[in-house]
Amino acid sequence: MRNDLDRTDLRILRELQKDGRLPIVELAERVSLSATACQRRVRKLEDSGVIARYAAVLDPAALGQQVQAFVRVNIERQSKDTTLAFQDAVRQRPEVRACYVMTGELDYLLHVAVADLQAFAEFSMQVLIALPGVKDVRSSLVLDAIKKDEGVRLP
Numbered sequence: 821m822r823n824d825l826d827r828t829d830l831r832i833l834r835e836l837q838k839d840g841r842l843p844i845v846e847l848a849e850r851v852s853l854s855a856t857a858c859q860r861r862v863r864k865l866e867d868s869g870v871i872a873r874y875a876a877v878l879d880p881a882a883l884g885q886q887v888q889a890f891v892r893v894n895i896e897r898q899s900k901d902t903t904l905a906f907q908d909a910v911r912q913r914p915e916v917r918a919c920y921v922m923t924g925e926l927d928y929l930l931h932v933a934v935a936d937l938q939a940f941a942e943f944s945m946q947v948l949i950a951l952p953g954v955k956d957v958r959s960s961l962v963l964d965a966i967k968k969d970e971g972v973r974l975p
Contacts, residue, residue, distance in 0.1 A: 833865065
C-alpha cells in the first residue's frame with residue numbers, strides 16, 4: 821500500500837494523526853476534496869490497514885500515573901515456551917504500557933507507568949522479577965519528556 825499513497829492520502833493521514841475525530845466534511849475541506857471522495861480515501865486507508873485504529877491520547881499524569889520508567893529485561897533462556905510465557909504475562913500487566921522485543925544486549929524493553937515510586941518499587945521487585953524466565957531487570961525512571969510520540973513520520 822505504501823507505494824499507492826499519493827500526496828492527498830498523506831495529507832489525510834497527517835490531519836488524522838493530529839485529530840482523529842475530525843468530521844469527514846472538515847477533513848475533506850482541509851485536504852481539498854469533496855466529502856464523498858475523502859470518505860472513500862479514508863475507508864481505503866482503513867481497509868488496507870494503513871489506519872490501524874482510532875484512539876484518544878491520554879495524559880498518564882492526569883490519570884494518577886505520575887511515574888514512568890523504561891525497563892530493560894533479559895530472560896533466562898530464549899526457548900519458545902519461556903518467551904511465550906513471559907510475553908503472555910506482560911500483556912496481562914496494566915502497568916506495562918508497551919513492550920518491545922529488542923536486539924543487542926537486552927531481550928525486552930518495557931514502558932511502565934504507575935502512580936508513584938512505591939508502586940514502581942512493588943511492581944519491579946515483586947511482580948516483574950517473578951514473571952516467567954526473568955533473569956535481569958534494569959530500570960530508568962523518566963524525569964521529563966522532551967519529545968513525545970507524535971505519530972508516524974510521513975514523507
